[in-house]
Amino acid sequence: MEQANTLCHDGKSKGGVLAYLERLETGVNRSGKQREELQSAQAVGNALATKIRKLRCLRDKLRAEVKQRQARVKASTTSVDPDQTVEISEQEVLERKQKNVKAILQAYRFTGLSGKLTSRGVCVCINTAFEGNLLDSYFVDLVIKKPLQIYHHSVPVFIPLEDIAAKYLQTDIQHFLFSLCEYLNAYSGRKYQADQLQSDFAAFLAGPLQRNSLCNLLSFTYKVDPRGQAFPFCARLLYKDLTVTLPTDVTVTYQGTEVLSTSWEEQRAAHEILFCTKPLHQVFASFAKKGETLDMSLFS
Amino acid sequence: MDETIAEFIKRTILKIPMTEMTTILKAWDFLSENQLQTVNFRQRKESVVQHLVELCEENNASLNDAALLDIIYTQLHRHRKIWDVFQMSKGPGEDVDLFDMKQFKSSFKKVLQRALKNVTVSFRDAEENAVWIRIAWGTQYTKPNQYRPTYVVYYSQTPYAFTSLSTLKSNIPLLGQALTIASKHHEIVKMDLRSRYLDSLKAIVFKQYNQNFETHNSTTPLQERSLGLHVNMDSRIIHENAMEKERVQRVTQETFGDHPQPQLEFAQYKLETKFRNGSILAEREEPLRCLIKFSSPHLLEALKSLAPAALSRIPKLFCSSGSCSQGTHAPKSWQKDLYHLYFPLLPDSPRC
Numbered sequence: 001m002e003q004a005n006t007l008c009h010d011g012k013s014k015g016g017v018l019a020y021l022e023r024l025e026t027g028v029n030r031s032g033k034q035r036e037e038l039q040s041a042q043a044v045g046n047a048l049a050t051k052i053r054k055l056r057c058l059r060d061k062l063r064a065e066v067k068q069r070q071a072r073v074k075a076s077t078t079s080v081d082p083d084q085t086v087e088i089s090e091q092e093v094l095e096r097k098q099k100n101v102k103a104i105l106q107a108y109r110f111t112g113l114s115g116k117l118t119s120r121g122v123c124v125c126i127n128t129a130f131e132g133n134l135l136d137s138y139f140v141d142l143v144i145k146k147p148l149q150i151y152h153h154s155v156p157v158f159i160p161l162e163d164i165a166a167k168y169l170q171t172d173i174q175h176f177l178f179s180l181c182e183y184l185n186a187y188s189g190r191k192y193q194a195d196q197l198q199s200d201f202a203a204f205l206a207g208p209l210q211r212n213s214l215c216n217l218l219s220f221t222y223k224v225d226p227r228g229q230a231f232p233f234c235a236r237l238l239y240k241d242l243t244v245t246l247p248t249d250v251t252v253t254y255q256g257t258e259v260l261s262t263s264w265e266e267q268r269a270a271h272e273i274l275f276c277t278k279p280l281h282q283v284f285a286s287f288a289k290k291g292e293t294l295d296m297s298l299f300s
Numbered sequence: 301m302d303e304t305i306a307e308f309i310k311r312t313i314l315k316i317p318m319t320e321m322t323t324i325l326k327a328w329d330f331l332s333e334n335q336l337q338t339v340n341f342r343q344r345k346e347s348v349v350q351h352l353v354e355l356c357e358e359n360n361a362s363l364n365d366a367a368l369l370d371i372i373y374t375q376l377h378r379h380r381k382i383w384d385v386f387q388m389s390k391g392p393g394e395d396v397d398l399f400d401m402k403q404f405k406s407s408f409k410k411v412l413q414r415a416l417k418n419v420t421v422s423f424r425d426a427e428e429n430a431v432w433i434r435i436a437w438g439t440q441y442t443k444p445n446q447y448r449p450t451y452v453v454y455y456s457q458t459p460y461a462f463t464s465l466s467t468l469k470s471n472i473p474l475l476g477q478a479l480t481i482a483s484k485h486h487e488i489v490k491m492d493l494r495s496r497y498l499d500s501l502k503a504i505v506f507k508q509y510n511q512n513f514e515t516h517n518s519t520t521p522l523q524e525r526s527l528g529l530h531v532n533m534d535s536r537i538i539h540e541n542a543m544e545k546e547r548v549q550r551v552t553q554e555t556f557g558d559h560p561q562p563q564l565e566f567a568q569y570k571l572e573t574k575f576r577n578g579s580i581l582a583e584r585e586e587p588l589r590c591l592i593k594f595s596s597p598h599l600l601e602a603l604k605s606l607a608p609a610a611l612s613r614i615p616k617l618f619c620s621s622g623s624c625s626q627g628t629h630a631p632k633s634w635q636k637d638l639y640h641l642y643f644p645l646l647p648d649s650p651r652c
Contacts, residue, residue, distance in 0.1 A: 109515075109516075123514045139515075141514075154513065156506070157507070210402070212429055213399070213428075214397070216396065216398060217398045240398065
């Protein structure tokens with residue numbers, strides 16, 4: 001604008017026409033740009049409009065389809081008696097519930113102590129386990145009357161059932177059942193360990209495994225290396241407490257006339273501790289593993 | 301090898317039927333494979349026996365080896381003997397029994413040998429926790445008689461010993477003493493239980509019969525288990541007393557269980573009874589005492605089949621060795637003389 005003013009005041013044509021033409025040019029350029037912008041905006045707008053139209057079309061189609069399907073479903077359900085559907089589903093629900101409860105009752109045995117009401121009282125089932133292995137089951141059939149009686153049972157004769165019953169059956173039945181569970185689980189565990197030793201690790205034994213009914217005294221001769229490089233050790237495991245699965249006393253001896261070298265003496269002492277702290281079959285499994293690593297070292 | 305031992309081995313092998321010969325000899329493990337292969341088992345038995353005795357001579361068989369052969373034969377032919385059951389008891393509050401089989405054997409032998417110089421004691425381990433003991437008895441002046449031995453089967457840490465006696469009564473207390481001392485018990489009593497079937501006695505005494513317990517896991521419902529006499533249930537015939545029949549079946553099933561019964565051949569029990577009204581004897585003050593005897597090749601199965609076989613008034617009573625010792629009912633003094641059995645009795649009948 002200043003230019004325009006200077007033009008008017010000076011009256012000279014120095015910047016007059018050219019400046020005016022320049023101005024006109026920039027104006028045209030500006031409006032051209034504006035027109036371009038407007039055009040592009042319009043194009044975008046048109047594109048969006050078509051998109052909107054397309055989407056609207058799709059939406060209408062889907063709506064129509066949904067309506068069709070709903071109509072079909074309604075048509076099929078209205079053909080069935082509405083009352084019956086309600087009944088069937090109730091019955092189904094009850095059956096399913098009953099199945100569920102039955103399954104839970106059956107699965108209860110995995111807790112180790114379960115029972116079933118009988119006409120006389122209750123039949124208690126003790127399922128023993130050791131290290132996650134389900135072992136034998138034992139039953140005690142109780143008659144509920146005063147005094148509480150054991151009608152019959154499948155507990156082995158060497159488990160002191162009468163003693164436990166004399167102590168707790170009349171006064172504290174929970175204590176009775178838990179105590180019996182303890183004894184039976186411990187017995188099963190000890191038996192399992194002895195059986196495992198005889199079956200899986202027979203190669204390590206240099207003679208038969210001496211055991212008794214309660215599996216609370218085990219005596220055997222073994223070699224750490226079954227292929228004969230090792231000295232034979234005699235182990236004697238005593239379980240003075242009938243409710244435990246690890247021995248209370250362990251003696252490992254060497255039945256020979258030679259004096260043991262210090263390394264073998266250390267091994268002997270170490271084995272005594274091993275038998276006290278780990279289950280029997282695991283001790284022998286560790287011997288087997290050591291043997292394997294020794295083998296591997298031979299190859300390397 | 302001693303003449304007497306040779307004779308003993310010969311007589312023992314002669315008892316063995318040819319079909320079992322190789323099994324028993326292998327179990328004996330005294331003659332080697334090579335030696336056994338030299339024997340022609342198709343000959344006449346006398347020749348086979350002769351050859352075997354010669355082989356035993358070669359291996360210098362001892363009395364103990366011969367005794368072992370006798371034990372193996374008896375183990376296989378256990379039903380040829382009649383077995384009694386002895387029950388031992390401990391004092392209250394004893395320490396945990398750490399049963400050591402070696403200690404038991406040496407203690408048993410010592411007791412017998414200290415009392416009787418002339419006695420042969422041999423052992424053979426069986427199953428996991430049992431031992432068969434063979435005892436040949438002599439006297440102060442005579443050698444042990446190998447042909448009338450006593451057998452004892454003992455399961456460790458149990459109070460029961462099964463014996464086949466066949467010896468002088470005078471030796472029985474000594475046997476009892478040896479058993480109690482070796483197994484660390486205090487007293488021993490002969491039970492009123494006797495049978496040819498050692499396994500049945502075992503089942504009764506260790507209560508391994510009727511392992512029928514109700515659980516949620518039982519797959520066959522009780523009604524389906526029939527006793528084999530539900531024949532010809534024609535729907536057109538309405539069975540009278542169907543309820544009663546069902547009750548009888550249920551009681552029988554509860555009492556006897558599903559599995560085969562232990563095999564008992566005879567049972568007897570003393571009964572005190574009063575006659576019912578209507579006869580002269582009913583007025584008698586004192587009850588009548590009687591002795592009732594049952595005998596059968598398989599007594600318990602026979603009783604079990606009585607119930608559904610229309611003897612529907614067979615009622616229920618049972619005494620078993622287990623329940624008496626558990627104190628489920630206080631045993632009367634002469635109840636201890638009962639042979640242990642279970643069978644149904646009339647509810648309004650004489651009390652046992």
